[in-house]
Amino acid sequence: MTEHTAVRHKPLSAAEALALPVMFDVWPTLGAAFNIRRTTTYQLAREDALPVPVIRVGKQLRAKRSDLLNFLGIGEENGDGAGGPAPTPLAERTTATT
Numbered sequence: 001m002t003e004h005t006a007v008r009h010k011p012l013s014a015a016e017a018l019a020l021p022v023m024f025d026v027w028p029t030l031g032a033a034f035n036i037r038r039t040t041t042y043q044l045a046r047e048d049a050l051p052v053p054v055i056r057v058g059k060q061l062r063a064k065r066s067d068l069l070n071f072l073g074i075g076e077e078n079g080d081g082a083g084g085p086a087p088t089p090l091a092e093r094t095t096a097t098t
Contacts, residue, residue, distance in 0.1 A: 011035060014074050017065070026054055026061040033068060 012033040020029065030050060031041040045054045045061045052067040069076050 012072075014072075017069055017072060017074055018076070020065045020068070022065055023055070023057075023062045024065065026050075026063055030063055030068070033072070 012029070017033070026045050027038050027041050030036075030045075030052065031038060034041075034051070036044070041050075042061070044050045048054070050063075051071050052063050055062045055064070066076060
């Protein structure tokens with residue numbers, strides 16, 4: 001049986017990164033974010049050599065969305081990298097009519 005180690009050719013988008021859960025499995029997410037294979041992802045995680053901290057939860061290796069977003073330079077509030085406040089939703093900008 002062959003291990004599936006396909007490399008994702010499309011990098012993780014800001015929208016995909018922002019949609020991640022607060023904590024996620026190292027593989028495949030960090031592999032996709034850094035365009036590295038499964039074996040390499042786990043090896044770097046074991047060596048504490050990934051650019052984001054890895055947390056061991058039982059046998060699982062997990063990472064935090066905030067650490068990944070910080071490394072990628074994506075503001076958690078609005079995803080544009082500026083880290084400023086998110087734009088006001090349209091519903092809040094419109095005034096009530098009488």
